[in-house]
Amino acid sequence: MEDRTILEVNDLAISFQTFEGVVQAVRGVNFSLKKGETLAIVGESGSGKSVSTKAINRLLPKKNTIIESGEILFEGRDLLTVSEKEMQKVRGNDIAMIFQDPMTSLNPTMQVGKQIAEPVMKHKGVSKEKAKQRALELMDLVGIKEPTKKYKHYPHQFSGGMRQRVMIAIALACEPKILIADEPTTALDVTIQAQILDLMNKLKKELDTSIIFITHDLGVVAQMADRVAVMYAGQIVEIGTADEIFYNPMHPYTWGLLASMPTLDVGQTDLYTIPGSPPNLLNPPEGDAFAARNEYALEIDFHKEPDLFKITDTHFAKTWLLHPSAPSVTPPNEVVRRKEKYESLQSGKSQAIRVGGEAIGSRT
Amino acid sequence: MAAEPKKRKPIVEIKEFKQYFNAGKKSEVRAVKDVSFSIYEGETFGLVGESGSGKSTTGRALIKLGDLTGGQITYKGQDISGIKRRKDLLKFRKSMQMIFQDPYASLNPRLTVKEIIGGALKVHGMSENSKERTERVYELLESVGLNRQFANRYPKEFSGGQCQRVGIARALAVEPDFIICDEAISALDVSIQAQVINLLIELKESNNLTYLFIAHDLSMVKYISDRIGVMNNGRILEVCEADELYIAPLHPYTESLLSAIPTPDPETERSRVRTEYDPAYHHYDDLDNVRLHEIAPEHYIYCHKDEVALYRKKREKLLKKAKQYA
Structure with a gap:
């Protein structure tokens, strides 16, 4: 992984005009993506994770979308302001997308091979023959057996997992710099999901693509992500490396998410729950949007939105609990267990160094 | 959780259940080939497997949403295929209820919550008049954690989690003994899933219920179930107690399924080794001796008679290993 930032989203805010009023779907989102890294965005439905990433590829309906503020910088250009024609050169070429439902996102009346070859012809301007050759290579790459035979098949002749492989092949066709995967495995069985995730990890290593991975499944995040952003009610409430998250x-919402997932350990007896349900973004609550569901909420949470506090160079969280004058609280048991593991991981690292030092010391 | 197995009384017994759709035609689908298991009174039995493994078909057959192609299902000692008269059917359905996967699709959008839940009470003649019925609907709503003011609302006015609670209240309305939860939490958000699971566990304690919990999310199934059955390709491959399934998974399919669950723990994920299952594994030539064999008390594996000793050895080895780490 290089340390070069290829995408920067600054202060992005998006609203939708609906019958009932203006829904503030994304309310000031900041993140950046480095070359070759996987950033996972987690959150519940309606938290704004899909909207923020669709904005990157400008796939939101023009009719009722209001971009309130912000910029999306990709290779020095703000994607929110470039012309549609220019955007078409970026979409599918530099930034490709994989969607959740492989059945509705493939063309049912077109041979799958042709669907893979199409973007190659369109963006790279190669001949039909060359594009077909490339499509066959891609099908082989994503693990579709007998590509020459399958080239002529239609989507309905494929299983869900195979269709998702086709989607990945289409997305990778032009060797994009960024791959946005929006819940790519949610509709699949666990065993198929494991295959697709392995495939994505392998391809990421080979092609050095940056991935934005959107999901609500923390297990999948643990397997895929280098960094994680947790979204709630249209904002990123915590962002950090996978180990840090x-x-x-640090954020009570992240605590709740981690503690409300059952583990596979034997003899687990209690499951933590976050009470209530997410706020209506037609008129978001004053102060911290999570306050009403937060058992650790402070007085100030109901009046004033928390700042984004810095924990380490890579780890930030939006909660007043990190304010120097906030009272110290004890998180749910599961989180305490995790923090202990973090400490042992950290001390494990320093211990390893110490042991190494001793070894050298004894030799001299 | 593991009460003395001898004392337990089965409430449901399924024997060699088969379900073929379009039987005899070219388009025949053998959804369920051979399923046998029993569910004891007061326990939660989890049924897991991939899509198309036949787990929902089994649940639907159990509540008589379709006729069996073969085999026998008994509920409280009575063969359910013998239940034909309307009066008997009503009695049967009063005792067994179902909670469905899609909370929106399973509630009539044109009825208010009061009519949805009250309807069940009316059909089963469980209330004298509408006033009493309304009272009971309020009680039910409160028991699933909903406000009684919600009674006059329509399903579309609720979130997914709230709708699922209405579905649960409807199932509870007729005071059943047995509830089938068919992917009841799969459509819900993570933070809401835990709420509904805890509610189901609470209601089970307070109403003396027995659950059949059908799902594909193995970690939730493990959390709620006492015993688990693993299905694949229309067959039950392994049945045992929940904890044992995770300590000593014996069938290669169970192993592959367990190795595929992503856990929210990056350290574990980095060192994960996946095993893949070869379906050719249970293509036995000599079918006479292939069935569910008891490897240990309450631990069954679908295998050939000759494999039993092998599985027993494997189990002992795994248990020993688990003890070392404990």
Whole structure:
């Protein structure tokens, strides 16, 4: 992984005009993506994770979308302001997308091979023959057996997992710099999901693509992500490396998410729950949007939106609990267990160094 | 959780259940080939497997939403295929209820919550008049954690989690003994799933219920179930107690299924080894001796008679290993 930022989203805010009024779907989102890294965005339905990423590819309906503020910088250009024609050169070429439902996102009346070859012809301007050759290579790459035979098949002749492989092949056809995967495995069985995730990890290593991975499944995040952003009610409430989010979470919402997932350990007896349901973004609550569901909420949470506090260079969380004058609280048991593991991981690292030092010391 | 197995009384017994759709035609689908298991009174039995493995078909057959192609299902000692008269059917359905996967699709959009839940009470003649019925609907709503003011609302006015609670209240309305939850939490958000699971567990304690919990999310199934059955390709391949399934999974399919669950723990994920299952594994030539064999008390595997000793050895080895780590 290089340390070069290829995408930067700054202060993005998006609303939708609906019958009932203006829904503030995304309310000031900031994140960046480095070359070759996987950033996972987690959150419940309606938290704004899909909307933020669809904005990157400008796939939101023009009719009722209002971009309130923000910029999306890709290779020095703000994608929110470039012309549609220019956007078409980026979409599918530099930034490709994989969607949740492989059945509705493939063309049912077109041979799958042709669907894979199409973007190659369109963006790379190669001949039909060359594009077909490339499509066959791609089908082989994503693990579709007998590509020459399957080239002529239609989507309905494929199973869900195979269709998702076709989707991945289409997305990778032009060797995009960024791959946005929006819940790519949610509709699949666990065993098929495992295959697709392995495939994506392998391809990421080979092609050095950056991935934005949207999901609500924290297990999948643990397997895929280098960094994780947790979204709630249209905002990123916590962002950090995978280890920081899973072993040293700071935001009560992240605590709740981690603690409300049953583990496979034997003899688990209680399951933590986050009470209530997410707020209506037609008129978001004053202060911290999570306050009403938060058992750790402070007085100030109901009046004033928390700042984004810095924990380490990579780890930030939006909660007043990190304010120097906030009282200290004890998170749910499961989170305490995780924090202990974090400490042992950290001390494990320093211990390894110490042991190494001793070894050298004894030799001299 | 593991009460003395001898004392337990089965409430449901399924024997060699088969379900073929379009039987005899070219388009025949053998959804369920051979399923046998029993569910004890007061327990939660989890049924897991991939889509198309036949787990929902089994649940639907159990509540008589379709006729069996073969085999026998008994509920409280009575063969359910013998239940034909309307009066008997009503009695049967009063005792067994179902909670469906899609909370919106399973509620009539034109009825208010009061009519949805009250309808069940009316059909089964469980209330004298509408006033009493309304009272009971309020009680039910409160028991599933909903406000009684919600009674006059329509399903579309609720979130997914709230709709699922209405579905649960409807199932509870007729005071059943047995509830089938067919992917009852799959359509819900993570934070809401835990709420509904805890509610189901609470209601089970307070109403003396027995559950058949059908799902594909193995970690939730493990959390709620006492015993688990693993299905694949129309067959039950392994049945045992929930904890044992995770300590000592014996059938290769169970192993592959367990190795595929992503856990919210990056350290574990980095060192994960996946095993893949070859379906050719249970294509036995000599079918006479192939069935569910008891490897240990309450631990059954679908295998050939000759494999039993092998599986027993494997189990002992795994249990020993688990003890070392504990």
